[in-house]
Amino acid sequence: MSRLLTDEELDRQLQDLPGWAVDGTQLLAGFEAPDFPTAIRLVDEVAAEAEDMNHHPDIDIRWRTVHFALSTHDKGGLTQLDIELAHRISTAAGRFGVRSRG
Template identity: 30%
Template sequence: MSKLSEQDIEKRLLEFPGWDYYDDAIHSEFEFENFKDCFSAMSRIAFECEALNHHPEWTNVYNVLTVSLTTHSKNGVTEKDFKLAAAIESILEPEED
């Protein structure tokens, strides 16, 4: 898997509103109702990270989850990062009633 060009990354980001590209990574921030909901989402995401064998750089402060995705072995963003971003978006998608 090769590192994507900045142009390719910007084009792919059109599919991911709320994600930005800087510092050789794609980044997003998610806000939840409370700490428990945020931590629960992180736990669900962790299972997907293990399945993909790709792990985010992330922080959690109370109800906010900040995520950065990069492929360290390629020194930048690859398709692997977009695959994980899509999985995160799918996990965090609001449930329809």
């Protein structure tokens, strides 16, 4: 069972997640794809990863820009699940040539 991460734990782990930032109880990042189809492929890849983890992000897509918001809602904040999903999202973005907007 996941527990809420401390501010110190979040700060340390965010050092390995460029472009990601904490905003209250959410972990946020934006990515810019070279085109709309690539943005959709990124969302599709993230959907598969999220389903595999049974941990689902909020996703907002506007043309070729994709924003992700992660939070462990039943814990009321951020857990290791959010950090793991952020890593998977960043890795997928790299495979598709999608740049972090952070």
